Amino acid sequence: xxxxxxxxxxxxxxxxxxxxxxxKTAKVRVTRLVLDPYxxxxxxxxxxxxxxxxxxxxxxxxxxxxxxxxERRSKHVKHELAEIVFKVGNVIDPITGKxxxxxxxxENLADSENLTEADTxxxxxxxxxxxxxxxxx
Amino acid sequence: xxxxxxxxxxxxxxxxxxxxxxxxxxxxxMTVNYNTAGELSEGARKFVFFNIPQxxxxxxxxxxxxxxxxxPSPFLRFYLxxxxxxxxxxxxxxxxxxxxxxxxxxxxxxxxxEKEEREKKKLSHPANFGHKKYHLRECMCEIEGQVPCPGFxxxxxxxxxxxxAAMKNxx
Numbered sequence: 001x002x003x004x005x006x007x008x009x010x011x012x013x014x015x016x017x018x019x020x021x022x023x024k025t026a027k028v029r030v031t032r033l034v035l036d037p038y039x040x041x042x043x044x045x046x047x048x049x050x051x052x053x054x055x056x057x058x059x060x061x062x063x064x065x066x067x068x069x070x071e072r073r074s075k076h077v078k079h080e081l082a083e084i085v086f087k088v089g090n091v092i093d094p095i096t097g098k099x100x101x102x103x104x105x106x107e108n109l110a111d112s113e114n115l116t117e118a119d120t121x122x123x124x125x126x127x128x129x130x131x132x133x134x135x136x137x
Numbered sequence: 138x139x140x141x142x143x144x145x146x147x148x149x150x151x152x153x154x155x156x157x158x159x160x161x162x163x164x165x166x167m168t169v170n171y172n173t174a175g176e177l178s179e180g181a182r183k184f185v186f187f188n189i190p191q192x193x194x195x196x197x198x199x200x201x202x203x204x205x206x207x208x209p210s211p212f213l214r215f216y217l218x219x220x221x222x223x224x225x226x227x228x229x230x231x232x233x234x235x236x237x238x239x240x241x242x243x244x245x246x247x248x249x250x251e252k253e254e255r256e257k258k259k260l261s262h263p264a265n266f267g268h269k270k271y272h273l274r275e276c277m278c279e280i281e282g283q284v285p286c287p288g289f290x291x292x293x294x295x296x297x298x299x300x301x302a303a304m305k306n307x308x
Contacts, residue, residue, distance in 0.1 A: 040148040093208040
C-alpha cells in the first residue's frame with residue numbers, strides 16, 4: 001500500500017504568507033470558499049498552514065504555492081514551498097512577463113518620454129526640496 | 138418577500154446545480170486574477186460573479202482563490218496535481234466564452250461523467266432491502282400486493298406464530 005504524498009489531504013495549496021519569524025518556516029494563510037447552508041452564499045474560510053522554506057526567501061505578503069510533503073516534517077509542518085507565485089511589491093504579469101503594480105505596468109515609468117507634465121513638475125519639486133535639505137546640512 | 142441582493146438567483150440550489158463544469162481529478166487549485174474596473178476585465182468580472190459559485194458547488198475540493206487588481210491583464214490559472222500550471226488569458230472574453238473554454242480544457246467530458254454514474258449505480262443493487270440511505274426499500278411489506286405490515290394491519294390468525302404453536306400443541 002504505497003502512499004506517495006498522503007500525509008495530508010491537501011496536496012497543492014495556494015496561500016498568502018503571514019509570518020516568517022520562524023527559522024526556515026513560513027506561516028501561510030489559505031482561504032477556501034465555503035458554502036453557508038442557509039444563505040447559500042460562498043464565504044472565505046481561513047486556515048493557516050506552516051510550510052518549510054529552506055532558503056527563507058518568503059516575505060510577509062507573498063502569494064505562495066505549497067506542495068504537500070510525503071511525510072510530516074514536524075508536528076505542524078506538512079508542506080513545503082513549491083514556488084512564489086506573486087512576490088509582494090514585485091508582481092510580474094504572467095501573460096506579458098513585465099513587472100506591474102495594480103493595473104499599471106511599471107516598465108515604462110522610467111522613460112522620460114512617457115512622463116506627463118504633472119509628473120515632471122512633481123519630480124522637479126521633489127528635486128528642489130532635496131537640494132534645499134542638503135544645503136541646510 | 139423577494140430575496141435579498143443584486144442577483145439573488147445565484148443563491149438558489151437550482152442555479153448552483155445547473156453548473157456543468159466538473160473539473161478533472163487532477164485540478165487542485167484555481168486562481169482568478171481580475172480587475173474591478175476597465176472593459177478588458179468585464180468578462181472576468183461576470184465570470185466571477187455568475188459562474189464561480191456554480192463551479193465551487195460542483196467541485197467542493199478545488200481551492201478557488203480570487204485576486205483583484207494585481208496585474209493589468211485578467212487571467213485564470215489552474216494548478217494540477219502533477220505540478221503543471223495552466224494559464225488562461227481572459228482579456229476581452231465574455232463570461233460564457235470563458236466558461237466554455239474552461240470546460241473544454243479542464244472539465245470532465247460527458248462520457249466520463251456518464252461512465253462514473255454507471256459505475257456508481259453498479260455498486261448498489263436495487264433488489265436489496267435495507268436502510269433508506271443505501272437501498273430503495275426497507276421491508277417487503279412496502280410493496281403492493283404483498284402481505285401488509287403487521288404494525289398497521291394485524292396478520293390473519295393462521296399466520297401468527299402464537300396460533301401455529303397452539304395448533305401444534307393440540308395435535
